[in-house]
Every structure is written in structure tokens, then in C-alpha cells.
Amino acid sequence: MPDSENDVQGGLTWKILKQVFPVAPSLRREHWDLLAGTGIAEAQRNDDELFYQALLHKFRRDGEFLVDLDRRFLGSKKKKDREKAFTYRARRWLRQQIPGLSEYDDILEAPADLFGEATAERDLRDIVADMRRVEREAKARQAPLAEERWKSAGAELRSLLD
Numbered sequence: 001m002p003d004s005e006n007d008v009q010g011g012l013t014w015k016i017l018k019q020v021f022p023v024a025p026s027l028r029r030e031h032w033d034l035l036a037g038t039g040i041a042e043a044q045r046n047d048d049e050l051f052y053q054a055l056l057h058k059f060r061r062d063g064e065f066l067v068d069l070d071r072r073f074l075g076s077k078k079k080k081d082r083e084k085a086f087t088y089r090a091r092r093w094l095r096q097q098i099p100g101l102s103e104y105d106d107i108l109e110a111p112a113d114l115f116g117e118a119t120a121e122r123d124l125r126d127i128v129a130d131m132r133r134v135e136r137e138a139k140a141r142q143a144p145l146a147e148e149r150w151k152s153a154g155a156e157l158r159s160l161l162d
Contacts, residue, residue, distance in 0.1 A: 012123035014052035017059075020093040020124065021086050023051070031072060037065055059086075059127050063134035066127070087131070090124050097121050108132065 028035055028045045036042065038054035045051055059066050066086060073085035082088065095101050098121055104110040108129055115122040 011118050012056065012120040012127075014049060014056050016120045017056045018048060018052045021055075021089050023055075027084070031069075034065075034069055034072060037062075063130045064138075066131045067134050067138070070131070087128060090128055094121055094124060 023035075025046050028051065032042060032045065035045070035055075038051070038058045040047075040050050040054045070085045070087055074082050074087075076082050091107055094107055094115075098114060100114055101107060101110055107125060110125075112122075112125070115125045
């Protein structure tokens, strides 16, 4: 019987997050400019319990932080580094935990009850859903800005041609 901190039925814990999204000490050091946003001191970043508790707390409360962290990994030219992204690892872990999930291209298309209630799987799904919401909102805010820049550039070109 697993201990209560590792019990997948009890929701997402720091120990489960460590299994889902392992961040090696070298990666913590390399990406500390972003990971410092978790609120722990640099001297404590190699303490797994403190690091993953702070990371989990940040993931649950700051979707933008997670989007930025994911982009950092997904923006790499190396496939190996892109596979370290939270969304990649969360999807892989969820598919290992929930066999029926492999039928869906996007885990968010799967029915919510497939993830159970108050489970690590449900918590992970909710974190990914929040992350996607933050991404959509950011794109929606950017669209008018991009349109305005195009209009401005068009007006400038017309004035040059006149």
C-alpha cells in the first residue's frame, strides 16, 4: 500500500509531481531565472521536497508561469529538450495512468469523469486546462495588437507612396 503522500487517489502531491515532471538539478540551475519565481531560495533549489512543493503551488496559482516554463522547453531545437516540457510529460504520465486516454488526441477532449474526482490525474488535467486557458487569453489579447500594428504599417506605407 503506498503512503498517503504518494496515493494517486489523494490528488496531486509534490512526490507525484516529481514523477510526472522530473527537473534535474542541472536544469534547475540552467533555468533558475524562471524557476526562481517559485519563491524558494537559490540555496534550496536542490531540496526536492521544497522545490516540488513550491513548483506545485506555483503551477496551481500561476498559469502564465507554467506557459513560460513550457515555452522554454518547447522552444529548444533539440527534441530531447522539447520532451522535457511539462505538457509533454504530463500527457505521457496521464496516458500511462489512464489506459482509455489513448483514444483521445488531446487529453482535454476526454470526458472529465475519466480522470476521477480528487485524483492526481484530475489535478494534472485541470492544471493543463488552466494553462491552455491562459494561452488562449494571451492570443486573444495579442490579436488586436497585431491588427493595429498591421494597420499602422499599412498607413505608413501609404504615406510613403503618396
